[in-house]
Amino acid sequence: MTVDIRKKVPEIRFGEFDGEWSLKPFGSVFQEYTEKNHTELPALTIVQGHGTVLRDESNRNIQYDKENLSGYKKIKEGDFIVHLRSFEGGLEKSNSDGIVSPAYHTFHSDDAVTNFYYPFFRSCFFVDVLLSSHVYGIRDGKSIDLDGMKIIDIPITSKSEQKKIGNIFSQLDSIINIATIRYEKLLAFKKAMLQRMFLQEGESVPQIRFVEFEEEWGYALLKDIARKVIERNDYREYTETFTNSAEYGIISQRDYFDHDISNADNINGYYIVAENDFVYNPRISTNAPVGPINRNKLKRKGIMSPLYTVFRPHDIDYAYLEWFFKSQYWHTYMFYNGDNGARYDRFSIKDDVFFDMPIPFPHMEEQQKIGEYFDTLENAITAQAQKIAKLKQMKSALVQKMFI
Template sequence: MNKKEKATSFPRLRFPQFQNYGAINFKNGNHIFEPISDRNHNSDLPVLAITQEHGAIPRELIDYNVTVTDKSIESYKVVQKGDFIISLRSFQGGIEYSMFRGICSPAYIILRKKMPINELYYKYYFKTGKFIQELNKNIEGIRDGKMVSYSQFSSLLLPMPDIKEQQKIADCLSSLDDLITAEDKKLEALKKHKKGLMQKLFPAEGETVPEWRFPEFRGSGEWEKKTLGQLGELVSGLTYSPDDIRESGLLVLRSSNIKNNRICLEDNVYVRADIKGANLSLPNDILICVRNGSKTLIGKNAIIPENMPLCTHGAFMTVFRTKKAKFVFQLLQTDAYEKQVKADLGATINSINGTKLKKYVFYLPKDPKEQQKIADFLSCLDTLITAQAEKIEFLRDHKKGLMQDLFPSIRR
């Protein structure tokens, strides 16, 4: 772009009071931000973790177990509230914002405003798809472990609307964040409520009867001990190669298809329909993740609902097939199940052995009617939890759409 050219643009959405403000100008990154290398501290500030999910946040506030020596901390840079940080993963998730004063590794580039701006406006802009696309467009070698340099950031053109418009957009998106946070708390409260009820409705460790029982089943005697293998059968998953993958065909369910203990069809893989070795997954099968790089996903499960497309499941998954699907699914949400999964994984193993899985022990009522009563009761809570989770997903999608439309794209 030569000196006579000027980058301007109009956003797709604009608040009424700014409709007559004209096109939004763009300025180079180094016109708005400067790099900061302030090491003037006594190592008494909190060490910040630079994350894509939380931005820059004190390590003690999240599960971030990395130890550093006192000597290395001396070289750490001071981060002020309102600063931005370029990280090694910025090419994937944008530039991070800090709401905290602290220190961070000298490997990161800290950006501080050079002129009056609304920091929150840029906090949201730096997370938009259009910014990340611009960040990646002409920068080579980032995926080889190189970080975006200040020089490369300086070449980027950033929108510079009137400060009042910046404030309005920031307020809009911040209020939406507040709403999402409130709805997240409701979801966590529902999950906690269900967990508390389950601890009462299922026998505690070492007990054979639960603390709470529905009136019609009081005095029905002790629950009976059963292994998972006595309640149904396991169906092994499909091993396939990249050459088998198609744009459509037979759906392969994987760990990414389990979200909040329900089947989610957002990240799908298909293989050729005539592939050999595929065991079809059926409605009311319980899909279980038995192997994964992340231990937190191992053991997660969901019931395959009706109206599913023709599907199988991958080799890192298994299916438990039973006539008591609704009740067994609730057994797989209990503390007893979670404890047995953790015992199998240990310190290094990242998988559940199918033979051991069938030997997992549970206590359940002898009367099928009591099993059904418990399953129906807890399923009602699951319906509320699912509805709340879907509401949050809708709000997040709405926010994502707003972020794409409220910020302009460059037009030269």
């Protein structure tokens, strides 16, 4: 015998509603159905967290045989969908009538409001607590026991209260979506400005420029504005090891890996990295096809593996140089001058060739203006990302407090 310890009323509730909620098995509220031979309807695909979209209008390159569409399942707007092997985010909803792959299971209810149940079916409580006991297999082999899912108790309240709660989450999702679109536009704008505010091949001035500057840009070799750092941690004066991530920049190894990777017995051979030193990491990735170059902005010294190239700029604005290395301008030089036979995950280039890299070199005042511009833009992007994170935290908290 099991004892139900779930509360009967939510912590946060609209004042016009009272009385206890109830719990019913999923399978008694939602009925699975299968309707095929609806080739007149459009094929749909699922975007995690957003429901269905038209397959032909999605950004995915999905190959499918249109002659097999008669075997696809009809899904009605507002109904729920689950794939037994791709369920980590919970159940998804259909945003329109259409047809979906026969690998999906489709559910309908006359007594359920979609926008009420959608945040619940995607909540951590549903996925990680209620659904997890009906998941079998490991890693990529995980799957849902459909019969087990159908006996999960889900909250039941009046349709009027469902609609009221569902409207709150729909409005919150709309706000999050608008904030996300703005964030993505800011990222795209930054990418475009990085291309246009630095010199392109064959140009003497950038495509976009502050109006007060008119003179042509020159070039400086990296070796003329920076020196390679060769000071080693001989006396183990420093113990904090840094790492250079394409995504996060220069950060403490402890923060990146949750523990130290470097061997304390060998750190005397590591380079000392001072504030505003730059570090080249030869490890390549999708975001850094020749490896990232980042600036130490941690406001403290640390150490880095001799696998990295550390250099200390002079006679150039730090922010300007930092943003130059966030552009793709210098990638061409690396590709043309890198060594053949490099490891598949590392880029190889000789030190003397690396430091012969040409750096576009306007007057210091223009450098400073460009650096400040991109710093300001990056602050706006960070603020927008933080806003989105707070909105999602708010939504998660409301799901916990507005459901039982």
